Amino acid sequence: MAAEGAGVTVSVDDSALDAAAAPLLDKLLVDGVASKLTAQDPTLWGADAEPEAAIRLAWTTLHKTxxxxxxxxxxxxxxxxxxxxxxxxxxxxxxxxxxxxxxxxxxxxxxxxxxxxxxxxxxxxxxxxxxxxxxxxxxxxxxxxxxxxxxxxxxxxxxxxxxxxxxxxxxxxxxxxxxxxxxxxxxxxxxxxxxxxxxxxxxxxxxxxxxxxxxxxxxxxxxLDQAAVVADVLAADSADNPALRLAAALGAAHDAGAEKVVLADTGSGIAGFGDWAEQLIAESTGKQGTGLLPVVVEGPDAPGFADAGTDAVPVVIGPSAPGAKLSTRGPLGAQFLLWEYATAIAGRLLAINPFDQPDVEAAKQAARSLLDDPAGLGGGAEPATVVGAVQVYASAGTSGNGGLADILREFLDTVPADGYLAVQAYLDRLDDASAALLRPELAKLTGVQTTFGWGPRFLHSTGQYHKGGHQNGVFLQLTGGVEEDLDVPDRPYTLGSLQLAQALGDGQVLTDRGRPVLRLHLTDRAAGLAELVRAVQELAS
CATH class of the missing domain: 3.40.50.10490 (Glucose-6-phosphate isomerase like protein; domain 1)
Known part of the structure; x- marks a missing residue:
């Protein structure tokens, strides 16, 4: 069923999901959630969240202010x-x-x-x-x-x-x-x-x-005009409110075990919307051991979308596509406001505070500690093994022995049932852009939901979910050698050392929380990426 208004549409394209969402939608209507949110009522997420919510709701009127x-x-x-x-x-x-x-x-x-x-x-x-x-x-x-x-x-x-x-x-x-x-x-x-x-x-x-x-x-x-046109529709306590329908569907999917939201674009005309929505969803909902993990894929034909398992709900931005359970359409300003409303309301359904990020600071503190102790930037130990241009650093549960394909196989076997694999590339997202090709290849190889993030960019996005959300992820870190470093004026570190400290700090926090982390350090980035691709292809053959 579709909810449409003022140029923005949310369609629930799966009848079972639509039926499961109906009672949640009814409860949201009875509670007057949409109008209360628009009125910036901080009590919607419970007493513990109220102090934070009280200073975080002015976004509902930004199309005016x-x-x-x-x-x-x-x-x-x-x-x-x-x-x-x-x-x-x-x-x-x-x-x-x-x-x-x-x-x-x-x-x-x-x-x-x-x-x-x-x-x-x-x-x-x-x-x-x-x-x-x-x-x-x-x-x-x-x-x-x-x-x-x-x-x-x-x-x-x-x-x-x-x-x-x-x-x-x-x-x-x-x-x-x-x-x-x-x-x-x-x-x-x-x-x-x-x-x-x-x-x-x-x-x-x-x-x-x-x-x-x-x-x-x-x-x-x-x-702002696009947001203004849809604002009254999103504020209405109506079954035709697209934000209520989207939030109810996401909440129902999560209740049924679909804690991952697979996002694909089908010709929306919006460039990179999934990357923006990724931060909004992950950082807002991924805490207290629960949440929705956004998985941004290359398109509706990408691995992890049409073949998504019961742990994921495929969503498209744009016209619906085979395999999609949800679709949203509308211009960019309207989509911004739609997803902000829906995410905040989904937070209420998940019984969390969508406006804090309690686990983000841990990785920052770990990185600062490493910068204060430069000896720690060596990784704390010698690599478990070296394969050509790839140094292997493995956490507990992975031996790091054998060839690169063997090491990857052993590591990928640690992904739990209905878990996910996160590829984290602390590299140059322009010159090392080919690293992103690993996401669909590993997703196809493993059959599990696979995310890809450029570090440290993702630390301000999915980094909260990794540490605060469902604890079923495993983490493949890619770091790289630096040919020409840059000093940071009036600071005792370079950009290269800061980048490495961020990777090691985040890896340390994840390891401390019992999550498997495999770091592959590419001493020569181009050669190391080529060796890694060959190892993935070897596993797939």
Whole structure:
């Protein structure tokens, strides 16, 4: 059955799922959840969640409250372009980077996104025309280590090129953050203060989403228009409310054991929506040993979609496709608001607080400890074995013995029934893009749901679910040698050491929680990836 309104549609294409969702939908209607959420009622998720929810619900009215930003963004863009500055680089992580990347990708305008600590990828961004470049430094907390490192590296590069760095840096942050204070002290060109009552993953229609996208040339006013058109429909306590129907279906699927949400695009016209939805769903729901794990796949024909088992519900963005149980259609601004409503409501059905991220800090603390103790960056031990350009570091449960195919086979055998495999590539997502091909190959080989994430980008997304959600994942980490590292000015570490510390820190936390982790360190990235692909092919033959 479909729920449609104001240009956005949710279809439940599986009759059994539709029937299972019906009582949940009825309960949501009786409780008046949609209207209460729109009225920013913080009691919807229970007493424990109320203090956090009370300062995290302003996203329901952003289609109105973000309107004044449009003129400010347009004025700054015109000012920059009059000075020959038309290249926008965004330094941001998670909620500060994913929405702008989707917006600009959909609009077909150029935005260089830095959500990495890989020195090669950052060096490539530096190699662009600095004379034409403005850096948008975007961080809600104002203390994000990756973003602060990017700011320092670019400020030095601007200065060394004879450019006034302060005139080339624009800041987006919350009022009173350390970054806001620094921007004022340094005299940065412009500071946009975002609404502090919106969490990062719900911030697509705040300054975090709109400023970098708008400066790059996206029509962000149209984005707000699209959200405004659907807002009243999503606020209604009606069986035709698409957000209620989507949340009820996701909740019913989870109750039946389908804790994974497989996302495929079927020609929606939206570029990379799954990557944005991945953070929203995983970080909002993956906690207290429960949650919905988003699995972003290459398309409806990809392994893990049409052949999904009972532990997963296949969802398409765009027209329905064979194997899909759910589909959502609508323009980008409407889809942003639809999925935010549905995810927050699904949190109520799962009896969790969708606005906190209690397990994210653990990996950050572990990484900081490693940076404070550089000896630990050697991995803490010698590799279990070396196969060509691949050094093998195995956690308990995997011996690391034999050839690379043997090691992979032993590791993949640790995936529990109805578990999942997470491939985590702490590499350059441009130059090492071929690593992403491992996801469908491993999914086809193992028959289990398989995710792929670029590190440390995924730490601000699925990283919460890995540690707080269903504890049935196993983790394949890929790290790589660094040919030319980059110092972080006025910090005792390089980007390369920070990247490795993030990988090792996250691996340590996962291992401490009893999850299998296999780290493959590619001393030569191209050669190591080639050897890894050959090993996967050997297993498949």
């Amino acid at each position: 973000s309107r004044p930003l449009i003129g400010e963004i347009e004025a700054l863009r015109a000012e920059l372009r009059s000075e020959g500055i038309d290249r926008v680089v965004l330094a941001g992580m998670g909620g500060s980077s994913l929405a702008p990347e989707v917006i600009t990708g959909t609009e077909g305008v150029a935005l260089t996104v830095l959500d990495t600590t890989d020195p090669g990828q950052v060096a490539d961004a530096l190699a662009g025309d600095l004379d034409r470049t403005v850096l948008v430094v975007s961080s809600k907390s104002g203390g994000t280590v990756e973003t602060d490192s990017h700011r320092r590296v670019f400020a030095r590069a601007f200065t060394e090129a004879g450019i006034d760095a302060a005139r080339r840096i624009v800041v987006v942050t919350d009022p009173g953050s350390p970054l806001a204070e620094l921007a004022e002290a340094e005299g940065y060109r412009r500071v946009f203060l975002a609404d502090p009552n919106v969490g990062g993953r719900y911030s697509a229609l705040t300054a975090f989403g709109l400023v970098p996208a708008g400066l790059a040339g996206a029509d962000v006013a149209r984005l």
